Amino acid sequence: MVEGRSRTRRQVGIVGAGPAGMLLGHLLRQHGIDVVILERRDRAYVEGRVRAGVLERGTVDLLARLGLDRRLRREGLVHSGTVLSVDGDAFRIDFAALTGGATVTVYGQQEVMKDLFDAAETRGLDVVFGAEDLRIEDVETDTPRLRYRRGGVDHVVDCDVVAGCDGFHGVSRAAIPAGVLETFERVYAFGWLGILADVPPADGELIYCSHARGFALASMRSATRSRYYLQCSAGERVEDWPDERFWDELCLRLGPEVASRVTRGPSFEKTVAPLRSFVGEPMRHGRLFLAGDAAHIVPPTGAKGMNLAVSDVTMLGEALVDFFEEGATAGIDGYSARALARVWKAERFSWWFTGLMHRFPDTDPFARRMQVAELAYIRGSRAAQTTLAENYVGLPM
Known part of the structure; x- marks a missing residue:
């Protein structure tokens, strides 16, 4: 040397x-x-x-x-938008219409x-x-x-x-x-279990799912590569989640309508990320x-x-x-x-x-009803949807 x-x-x-x-x-x-x-x-x-x-x-x-x-x-x-799902019942947030064309x-x-x-x-x-x-x-x-x-x-x-x-x-x-x-x-008591798979996405836009069993996200990296996530415990091991178990739980949380569009396939990457x-x-x-x-x-x-x-x-x-x-x-x-x-x-x-989309350790039936009520409010309020859209597409610098 x-x-x-x-x-x-x-x-x-x-x-x-x-x-x-x-x-x-x-x-x-x-x-x-x-x-x-x-x-x-x-x-x-x-x-x-x-x-x-x-x-x-x-x-x-x-x-x-x-x-x-x-x-x-x-x-x-x-x-130009994203989808929110509540126990399988989905609605869309139109970013472009709510923010003057932002995507x-x-x-x-x-x-x-x-x-x-x-x-x-x-x-x-x-x-x-x-x-x-x-x-x-x-x-x-x-x-x-x-x-x-x-x-x-x-x-x-x-x-x-x-x-x-x-x-x-x-x-x-x-x-x-x-x-x-x-x-x-603030350290959260859960993580995201994520996979990458060379299968077409379930939807043309991201789907954020709030479910009684926990959060799920249907995302993608391209028209032929999907990225999916499940909320899991912070200490979860990927070895405990074979592909079949992951796909089953994902489809359960996404609900039958979206699940019918999920293409299953072998994952080539699987990780747990703390929040x-x-x-x-x-x-x-x-x-x-x-x-x-x-x-x-x-x-x-x-x-x-x-x-x-x-x-x-x-x-x-x-x-x-x-x-x-x-x-x-x-x-x-x-x-x-x-x-x-x-x-x-x-x-x-x-x-x-x-906080809105995940199930926390102290999420009792009352807290879950509050999440569902807030999502229902967002669904029916253009003002609430605009606030979400403005933040998601990016606030001015």
Whole structure:
């Protein structure tokens, strides 16, 4: 092994090559800002993670602005509404009619990452994979520093700004002192058991199902690939859910009308994902700025995870461009408050929608009747449907 040291200087050092880090890198690179993105894992791992699949209008717009939407426009599935089901009785929420034409697009996060990585290679965006033992130093000065080890070489990157985009378990949030950082968290007593199967979806739009036995979601990744979820206990093991048991329970919760359109087939991926709500604030400390899951987590019910990261990146990118091009500090000084204002609204929607659609350990007959009554109210109220639609397609940034 060759031992050595390397020292470089960049305007912005980005920690994490997930959606937040890569999108921020592309946005800053578009403005000629010198960026390096450091990622602990390899490209195959980051690109292979199965995550979000519903893109808000703002996310689609940003990808278009960056010239990264060619495949999205060709392969993405545009949805103008969604379906809510109560014990098998379904009704539709028409996003487009309720929000002046706004839609969402189904396009998996894996595909977004592939587009981001492919474009990085052609555009000369510097992404370093396999950056181990990464540390963030001196964030309270004007020259924060990143240290990491790769290939037997110790590297130091001197920066003007560090952007922490390395997810919930990354090192970035931990670089904010405990006396400065305040956290807010709700851990749910259940998870989502999800499968992917190469079978056509049961419907042209997503179906969110509230059932006495628990939540279910009928989703998709393409016209030939389906993504289905069941609410399960937090400690559930995928080994206890053979395909036949999963399909039987899914069809029961979806109800006979939708179940008749479910095409069964072997799953090629099966996972259990825990659910939590989390916010860490502030999202800026000195020259360190947090974005995406490094600062907040939402339960997946509201389809806000990656979209919220995009919102952060859009605001942070604008602020950093002003800082480097004009020397203006108003944007970076106001970033945390501006981002958190939208974060908390997304947290509220995801928390509300999760509470409405899931069965909690303390959901007694009275609480279940309240869920059913609220869904009945939404079904009959254009105002209630508009509130849901506005939040789902994405609030203004």
